[in-house]
Amino acid sequence: MRGGTRRDAPMRVAAPEAAMQKLVDPVYLEMQLRALIDWLFAEVLVLSSLGQLAVILLAYLVAYAGRRQWSVLIAWLTHWRGADHIVAKTGETLSVVALPFIWLVLQYLSGLIAAFASWPHHLMTVTVSLLTVWIIIRLTAVLIRDRAWARAITIGAWTIAALNIVNLLDPTMAFLDSLDITLGELRISVLLVIKGMLSLAILLWLASLSARMLEQRIRALPNITPSMQVLFTKLARMLLLVIAIFVAMSIVGIDLTAFAVFSGALGVGIGFGLQKSVSNLFTGMMILMDRSIKPGDVIEVGTTYGTINSLGGRYASVITRDGIEHLIPNEELVSQRVANWTHSDSDIRLRLAVGIAYGSDVPLAMETCIEAAKSVERVLPRRQPNCLISGFGDSSIDLELRLWISDPHNGVANVKSEVYLQIWKMFKENGIEMPFPQRDIHIKSQPAPV
Template sequence: MPNRFLTHMFGDLVHDFGQPAMLWQVGVLLATLVLAWVLARFLRRRLDRRQSLAGSGGLRFGAESLNRAFFPLIGAVLVGIARAITAEFMHTSLLNLALVPLLGIGLIYIVFFFARRVFSRDGENHAWLSLVEKVVSLVVWVGMVLTVMGIQDDVLAWMDSVRFRVANTHMTLLSLASGLLWVCVTMIVAMWLGSALEDRVMRASTLDANLKVVLARLGRALLVVAAVLVSLSLVGIDITVLGVFGGALGVGLGFGLQKIASNYVSGFIILLDRSLRIGDTINVSGLQGMVTQIRTRYTVVRGLDGIETLVPNEKLITDVVQNQSSFQTRGYTKVAVQVAYETDIRQAMALLAQAADDVPRVLQDPVPAPYLVNFGADGIDLELGFWVEDAATGTSSVRSAVNLNIWRLFAEHDISIPFAQREVRIIGAGDILPQNLAAAAQPTSAAAPEAG
């Protein structure tokens, strides 16, 4: 077996070593690599300029692998052309050997590019992405080593000779490996096409926001289903067996997965009938907030306190939902204050209305209105009601600004805000109280203990 290794690429390289043809091969290889480096640098600059204009972190993250793939792929093409031209004049053992790592490394980076576009659209390194990159690197490097050693045919023949049985199907190790490879390739391509379709649909300005989400998710689901069917056909699995699986799945949906299926169907209904949109302010089961995401299983609602809540889509279909953004985005709020009984009430109410002037987000149509609410135990209760723009973003800062203006205006016009005062009377203790006071005023003395 070692002699056979030497009769392949390494053997041809050793045979040409020291011959004039080797110098020509080195010169041709260096020239093609230099030209490949120049072309790759030019393409990198164009791609970097385009990605800087796009401004997407996920696209730049995937473009790193594409930038690295330019040099080996262009080099492989140029070396292949040079080998085809020079093969008629001299041996090309060095060029044959150089093609293997160039093609292999280029293939690795191309797969990395597609995997990053599929599993890491936000520009972060996820666990699935790391696993795919490690498996691809291992498989490609093993293939390159086997190709250089010239035993790839022997390894494939051995894998084809290992036979086993799965149910009623006879399979070999080679068919299993090729099947898994085709499944992975078709799934990655389908998910990449789905991501590209989603990006294209989301950038469309003529489509409704809900329709964009429906088209993107429906397109991705159809592509994944098509990829599964194609990969199963390539492996040799009869697709008709999926009918039995579909029946079992229907029974499972009818029992254990009923809620999950209901949430998925409800999500598509919400997106199609456009009853809710991203950015709407809703109130469902006491939860009030703004819709930030509509997923296929749940809807994300951001409350007025900034906390996001996942609401199952089925709840948005079966429960009563108040959509406060379907008509108006403003909201009504009020502030309360108490003044002393000797205060000029008309002046105090005019100052209350003035306190809402020039406060951001306070609407002047309808105008803020002061009210005399109640005659309290410590003073007169007044109230200022007004409308606030974009109430879903919160009203605490607006009410605080109005209260500060009220405090300033009341201080400038000598209007006091009373505090609680209580008078305590003791009934029937007129004779006892003076005696107790006299006893308390007398000095007390303590006798020293006798010495024992």
């Protein structure tokens, strides 16, 4: 065996040398060129292929000439006064694919006519597949920001187009359909799962897009309160998502009655595993229906004080003055005491404690406090500030200044600080003394011992 291996070695080395010699052999190259020319005249440069190429070129020229008119038409349809941002964005996206879209429509119609007349149309079919992939990739690049999803859609589009070009799409689908399992009367195949996932993804995306457009429409209605706007938006979104799921199941041919067996198990799962989530969901619906709180309200829950940014299906987003966003479960907004500072009226009264020395002019100090409050811009002039004596302390006469503001969402501590600063300045101007703790010590002298 070793001897045979050594004798075969020169032959293995000589094979690449022979191939290299063929590449530089004029006779061999001439033979290959003639074979290529014969194939071109037999397969490509024939009347049917040239006719298809002419139709493809003509469709491209027509699409190229009409791309500007298409863009103008799309802009007129989507940029009318009052159009939603999503509608305008859709128009800009369709303008990007104007050329391939018109070309695809013309090419598809040409292919249908050729197929109906039993003419050769293989090149037209290839062109339609490539144009479809082109449009999908352009739309994916514009509409989908996630690179992973965009890459997956691009790979899937190219795979389907390649299988369609080489006439392997139908055999591949038949093979995937043969890989199945049967659960009672329900037959599930790999092809069914793929179709279901694609249909569900597209329908969920369309439902989400429709929900956003509907949300913009609802928020533009002036006669609906913010809480009812959120309620209608959430209900519409849930309804659209449920419809998308059922439509996707119907498209792939799944009988919805086959899932009746699993309804009991689903109810048990919701009752135990999703108890908190379902409770927060329905609690949020109750909050929106009774309009106890709404976006923009200033609330205080426990130690959290801030403005409601949004009301979600499971929680409410509350942003504090520190810029911290607290996600408070909806259940806590019902089970705990909530102070809504702007529920029926945004006006709130603030109480400021002020102390003056016992030797000060009390009526002048009280009037000075009122004037200091009036000089602050955020203090409401229509609700006059008031100053009262609240008591007599160890070192001071205690006053209480009461004032009103109408914008608690802009902060409370800052307006108090501004009023205190004005009081300090005006006290200095009027000679009103501010107290500080004092203690008098009396020392009793003892008689000297005899």
